[in-house]
Amino acid sequence: MSLAPLATARKTALDALRPAPPVRMPLLEALGHFLAQDVTAARSLPGCPVSAMDGYAVRAEDTSDVNRDRPARLRVVDTIYAGHLPSRVLQPGEASRIFTGAPLPEGANAIVRQEATVVPEAGLVDICISVPPGKDIRPTGEDLLAGTPLLRAGQRLEASVLGVLASMGDTHVLVRPPPRVAVLATGDELVSPGTPALPHQVYESNLVLVAALAREAGAHVVALERSRDDAEALRSTLQRLTGEADMLITTGGASVGEKDFVKRMLSELGASFLVDGVALKPGKPVAVARLGTTAVVVLPGTPGAATVAFDQFARPLLLRHQGVAEERQRVRVRLDDGRHKQAGFTYLVSGTLETREDGQVWARIRTQDFGQHLQNVDAEGYAVLPPGRADFVPGDEVDFERFDRPRFLPVEP
Ligand SMILES: Nc1nc2c(c(=O)[nH]1)N[C@H]1C(S)=C(S)[C@@H](COP(=O)(O)OP(=O)(O)OC[C@H]3O[C@@H](n4cnc5c(N)ncnc54)[C@H](O)[C@@H]3O)O[C@H]1N2
Numbered sequence: 001m002s003l004a005p006l007a008t009a010r011k012t013a014l015d016a017l018r019p020a021p022p023v024r025m026p027l028l029e030a031l032g033h034f035l036a037q038d039v040t041a042a043r044s045l046p047g048c049p050v051s052a053m054d055g056y057a058v059r060a061e062d063t064s065d066v067n068r069d070r071p072a073r074l075r076v077v078d079t080i081y082a083g084h085l086p087s088r089v090l091q092p093g094e095a096s097r098i099f100t101g102a103p104l105p106e107g108a109n110a111i112v113r114q115e116a117t118v119v120p121e122a123g124l125v126d127i128c129i130s131v132p133p134g135k136d137i138r139p140t141g142e143d144l145l146a147g148t149p150l151l152r153a154g155q156r157l158e159a160s161v162l163g164v165l166a167s168m169g170d171t172h173v174l175v176r177p178p179p180r181v182a183v184l185a186t187g188d189e190l191v192s193p194g195t196p197a198l199p200h201q202v203y204e205s206n207l208v209l210v211a212a213l214a215r216e217a218g219a220h221v222v223a224l225e226r227s228r229d230d231a232e233a234l235r236s237t238l239q240r241l242t243g244e245a246d247m248l249i250t251t252g253g254a255s256v257g258e259k260d261f262v263k264r265m266l267s268e269l270g271a272s273f274l275v276d277g278v279a280l281k282p283g284k285p286v287a288v289a290r291l292g293t294t295a296v297v298v299l300p301g302t303p304g305a306a307t308v309a310f311d312q313f314a315r316p317l318l319l320r321h322q323g324v325a326e327e328r329q330r331v332r333v334r335l336d337d338g339r340h341k342q343a344g345f346t347y348l349v350s351g352t353l354e355t356r357e358d359g360q361v362w363a364r365i366r367t368q369d370f371g372q373h374l375q376n377v378d379a380e381g382y383a384v385l386p387p388g389r390a391d392f393v394p395g396d397e398v399d400f401e402r403f404d405r406p407r408f409l410p411v412e413p
């Protein structure tokens, strides 16, 4: 098995995948997906001058030199609720009762909040403070002017973004549809959770793990299946699942063991391999192939290795299908621990960040546990031990790739 460097393998795999054509989707359904076009504001917010307070719309001039002892008495000529239009133009000596969000009547140029007023009798109001022109009025476009660039293609559609689109009057949004993903776990030793397992058996945990990772990457999981380490059973399951999905992800049977049939069966079915083994730890046996129109990602069985291989290959492919490339934040850190390392390989070591008293940022890197499972729980990112070097000692400086707050950039279709 010739092992490609991580960066080369990723580029080869990604270059071969075209983003899906965009579709219009109802806003709520689009949660978590990615915008496929730039959006400019279709209207100003607010759309006309409105009151920012419950109170009275007045002419500011009518309130000069007043106080609680010497209020200005105005005639109340109108009541304006949010969503309703004024019925009168305000004349000198007049006020309109007005509520938050209601449009300002012509002739008025200030709002007096109701706490600064007294109603002596119906139809009259005493104004107890002086207000300058513009007071508590939200002018047209105060929040947003029509035509302002709002959102860029590639923007992830979080709740707040959907709210913004709805406030522009949109019911639908242009996104690239979520890829349909089928997941297949292989291995004779595997037993489904919820049923008894003997000591030599292993609870199957990759289906839920990989399906959850796929969902986190915006995918729609359409099938979760198991296969024994049996060439014929595997072949027919692989064939069936490729028909059902944009991406098939397998786990286990990816290495060089006698019963590691996955890659062999894919080849027999006519898959062409873009990547077959990567100088990456964990995750070395990962492969990416194409079978008809389906992208196939072969992950190692070891859960921790499957996690890293998914993160480095399946996730960027799923995102690219949705028209985006993820750019993670990278920070320089010092390693709190050494690592014995094979030169030529990239090691991605899960860890957390810690800023010490001297202001230096350190990565607390985690030891690979047996199933390489726990190391990923609450990890903040990967310390990237680059291929050009062998062993690392505590205090060595490396890049740390953070999982939080990535940027999503649109890719050219
Ligand atoms: N002679 C060599 N042996 C191995 C090599 C090698 O280069 N030469 N590579 C090693 C590396 S690196 C990895 S990673 C593993 C991965 O191999 P496979 O993809 O074939 O994985 P399996 O052998 O099927 O399983 C490995 C391990 O993970 C457990 N497993 C598998 N599937 C699941 C599942 N769905 N849920 C939970 N646990 C699972 C399985 O029981 C094994 O313990 O190969 C090395 N060998």
Ligand code: MOO
Binding pocket: 280, 281, 282, 283, 284, 285, 300, 302, 305
């Ligand atoms: O590279 Mo394997 O993927 O060490 O666990």
